[in-house]
Amino acid sequence: MGLTEADWQAVWLTLRLATLTTLILLVLATPLAWWLAHTRSRLRHPIAAIVALPLVLPPTVLGFYLLLLMGPNGPVGELTQWLGIGTLAFTFTGLVIASVLYSLPFAVQPLQNAFESIGQRPFEVAATLRAGPWDRFLSIALPLARPGLLTACVLTFAHTIGEFGVILMIGGNIPGETKVLSIAIYDHVETLEYGRANLLAAGMLVFSFLVLLGLHLSNRRVRLYRL
Amino acid sequence: MNSSLRILLRSLLGALLVLALPLRAEELRLAVASNFTAAFQQLAPRFEQATGHRLKPSFGSTGKLYAQIRQGAPFEILLAADDQHGKLLIESGLGVPGSEFIYAVGRLVLWSAQPELVGGSHEILASERFRRLAIANPLTAPYGAAAIQTLEHLELYDSVRDKLVQGENIAQALQFTYSGNAELGFIAWAQLKALPAKQQGSFWLVPEDLHEPIRQEAILLRQGEDSQAARAFLDFLQSPQTRALLKEWGYDTPEAEPR
Known part of the structure; x- marks a missing residue:
């Protein structure tokens, strides 16, 4: 028994969601993590706490507020309607936004740890060699933070693949649009299609294991970052 | 003496009530x-x-x-x-x-939280005046299955198919419609009647011969x-x-x- 077309569609959709979320978070999280690692501003504590919120909040809290915010009477919903793109609940775009929020700490924290562990010394040396801020960031920070960067990417990607509660609340179970793998498995289980559920679930299990194993192996010699 | 007797009688009475x-x-x-x-x-x-x-x-x-x-x-x-x-x-x-x-x-009802949208008929379903129609998952929820049968009976299933969003159960279909994220939803008549009168919006009670x-x-x-x-x-x-x-x-x- 192989995967049906609908199951493949869910796999493909999930991969697209995870890839897009990872790319967006790389762009957003890198400067944020850099700022958190170096600023002395008092704001850094509240902002670090906000970034970490998705780690402790149940997905239902995020799903609930997203549904209200993106709804026709919510501020985001009013904006998107004004822009002529309608409301975002039950759309792929809506899922991407939710996933970016939901996986934010998984991208920011490893990067922040990596930047912090570099310390000030290499930058001071570079500055004496007349490297500008951009130069220092590109030729020192990024290469030295490579393991952190890799950890951030892998964790974000894997965490988005494993997203369930938020999507259940704002997705609407639309094939090819919002019906991701975890929802497809849930549907199979609820309709007692254990064979199909098992196929997808076992695939997820193996995939997740390999991802984490690969991550640990690649970080082995450098240093293991806090997950 | 007298008062302690009264207390004894009262507690006996209490015990009897509990036993009853x-x-x-x-x-x-x-x-x-x-x-x-x-x-x-x-x-x-x-x-x-x-x-x-x-x-x-x-x-x-x-x-x-x-x-x-x-x-x-x-x-x-x-x-x-x-x-x-x-x-x-x-x-x-x-x-x-x-x-x-x-x-x-149970009775199925097509509902909108907007007071004017559903004018007591199914005409809205054939129009372009809505983007999303919420139903309960037809594979697990009988009301969702009844909604699909109704759409098929009206020969509207193919035209609204891309607008369907599924709630995990009929309560979520209600919630999607209530919050306005879906303009229309097929829900249970009893769910609608349980809402405060001001929030009952507009609806069309689906005739019973349109579904099992x-x-x-x-x-x-x-x-x-x-x-x-x-x-x-x-x-x-x-x-x-x-x-x-x-x-x-x-x-x-x-x-x-x-x-």
């Missing part, structure tokens, strides 16, 4: 189809006050509750939203044969076979008083079926 209550107040765990949530929450205190038993309901789509019972979920009673799943449970030995009866017949009747069956599960409370609740559910209330709340009740 049902022999053992039981806790009853029920699997209840989502559409019946509001009705159940109205009924529960009446039953609890009358009998002293405690009710612990779990709400969900009929298909999901069925799957849970198949996996050993600790329920004594299932209040389904159809008359299929109970029979399946009896066949597989998890339901008590002969215990099943129709406690309510939503005959909601109650069934005693094996785990409740010896439970006094379970029997008492099933009797309560088909009492004339309960049936009158259910009618008021948006359910048809079948002619009394002999059990």
Whole structure:
């Protein structure tokens, strides 16, 4: 028994969601993590706490507020309607936004740890060699933070693949649009299609294991970052 | 002396009153189809006050509750939203044969939270004036299946197909529509009637000949076979008083079926 077309569609959709979320978070999280690692501003504590919120909040809290915010009477919903793109609940775009929020700490924290562990010394040396801020960031920070960067990417990607509660609340179970793998498995289980559920679930299990194993192996010699 | 005698008499009287209550107040765990949530929450205190038993309901789509019972979920009673799943449970030995009866017949309604949108007919479904139509997952929720049958009957299924969003159960379909994220939704008539009048928006009550009747069956599960409370609740559910209330709340009740 192989995967049906609908199951493949869910796999493909999930991969697209995870890839897009990872790319967006790389762009957003890198400067944020850099700022958190170096600023002395008092704001850094509240902002670090906000970034970490998705780690402790149940997905239902995020799903609930997203549904209200993106709804026709919510501020985001009013904006998107004004822009002529309608409301975002039950759309792929809506899922991407939710996933970016939901996986934010998984991208920011490893990067922040990596930047912090570099310390000030290499930058001071570079500055004496007349490297500008951009130069220092590109030729020192990024290469030295490579393991952190890799950890951030892998964790974000894997965490988005494993997203369930938020999507259940704002997705609407639309094939090819919002019906991701975890929802497809849930549907199979609820309709007692254990064979199909098992196929997808076992695939997820193996995939997740390999991802984490690969991550640990690649970080082995450098240093293991806090997950 | 006199006062301590009075205290003794009072405590004796108190003890008698406690003993006069049902022999053992039981806790009853029920699997209840989502559409019946509001009705159940109205009924529960009446039953609890009358009998002293405690009710612990779990709400969900009929298909999901069925799957849970198949996996050993600790329920004594299932209040389904159809008359299929109970029979399946009896066949597989998890339901008590002969215990099943129709406690309510549900009605489907096309609803919008916007007061003007649904003008008491299904014309809106053929228009471009909505982006999303919420239904319950037809694979697990009988009301979702009835919604699909209605759309097929009206020959509108293909044209609205891309606008369908599925709630995990009928309660989520209601919530999607209530929050306005879906302009339209197929929900249970009883759910709509349970909303405050100001929030009832606009609706079209789906004629019963557009879908298979939503005959909601109650069934005693094996785990409740010896439970006094379970029997008492099933009797309560088909009492004339309960049936009158259910009618008021948006359910048809079948002619009394002999059990």
